[in-house]
Amino acid sequence: MIETLSAPGETRSATAWERFEALYRSSRDDVYAYVATLLRDRAAAEDVTALAFERAYRRRRTFDRRRGEERAWLFGIARNAALDELRRRRRLAQLAADPEDTAATEVDEGDVALRRTAVREALARLSGREREIVALKFHGGLSNAEIARVLGVSESNAGTLLYRTMEKLRKACDATS
């Protein structure tokens, strides 16, 4: 969670910058993980992550704390950028097949390796919305309330979506096993 780092007597501009910097430091890897899971393309994820932070920097003065926490606001910007990227890729018809997440491939042994493989396969079979909620929860590190804020749904609805996705993943993993 982001804490305000402004000290008494600082100018408003400096305070806004320091708050953004703190948000960046605490959220850079989370945003990247969320976008990479959603896009399944590391190069595109890097571009979208950079674009999301730049947009957040440009719009940092428009952030209204009453409308939610900074992380939810930042992930909303990243989500829009990622969806714009998906639209662009769909228009260019370059998404014939999802690229493999090769960096996550590791040499595992035994039962753990089998389970990880099953999880990856199950994750790959999820719909875009289901994969997004997994990305927000387990890779972005958002709370259910923050997920609700990013997706524009109620908190109970977000919890229900997460529960159903987990059940689907669990059954898919069991079937693979």
Add this chain to the structure above:
Amino acid sequence: MRLRDETPLDPKVVASLDAIDAVLAGEPVDPRHAELAELALLLAGERPEPGVPFATQLDERVHRRFAAPSAPRRPRRRWLWSSAAGVAVAAGVAVAIVISSGSPSRPSAPPVATSAAGSAPSSASVPTPAAGRAPAAPATARPVAASGQVFSSGAIGRTATLQPPSSGRKVVQGGQLSLTTSPSRVDTVAQEVFDVVGQERGIVNSSTVTATGGTGGYAQFQLSIPSGALAQTMAALSTLQYARVASRTDTSQDVTDQYNADATRLADARALRTSLLKQLANATTQSQINSLTAQIHDAEASISSDLATLRALNNQINYSQVTLTINGGPTPLPAQSGGGGFSLHQAAHDAGRVLTVAAGVALIALAALLPIAALGALGWWVVAVLRRRRREQALDAI
């Protein structure tokens, strides 16, 4: 848009979500949720990590505060330009409406009928007839203010200087003057009329002053002004301090022929009377005396009648009849003194008029801008909804 849903979650769902949160926070979970906890840990373990070169490059960009020019600035500038253009168009429309509708500062006076006064004929084509050619000389009427227009008293005073009667001619002059003032100043203007008439040694034959304090204040005067002072009197009445001239009509009628005829008839009657008196002195019989006495009596009656007629005509020639009315209007405007001078009161009045016009223009501009702003807001909302829908469709298409 965040939806509010007060529907409580199933306890089983809540327990599962709590277990997920607990395992992600590194806390122990109930053995019943061991499988779910393991799945959550495996999912968390699948988290992609950014590469070091990318992280380093992004750190540098953030440190430089994204110094390179970025694209998002452009739409904002376009928005500013489009807003400025919209305001300019609306202002132009407002100014055009104001100009086409005429200046709101000029009051519209009711139509004022101007005609020759008294018995003068309405035709004003021949100002000065030749002497002795017609038994009744035509009259001249000079309507000063055009119908439907209101001029300032100073302007009328300058443009309508009465001409004195030509020497040797007998001319009956007259005039009608209609003034407007504020309802609260009817009394003041009436007093000014009395003062002017007194200064010019004129006579107020009759007067009616009704001051209500509100609209409807009214005064009427019937004045007899020495003909020699008629011009300056009319000029003075046209330039009263708190009144404006709504209309003014000057009339004149050449009565030289009528005057000469009356004078000749009087002289004839007097000559007849003198002759009869001589005959009476030479009369010898009673019947002659009685007859001459009766004729003399008739001649004297005729003399008296002709003399009265001539005196009345002389009075009309020497004193001009002026009818003056004062109307208390709703928008009083003090007259300029000295023919267009500049005073603090006038400046304040002009400033008020400027502010009124400016407020009107602003109101019209606002009326023109509101629909534009509403259309802009509607368009922005439609674009936002469509963009959001397309994004969601992109997510569904994965």
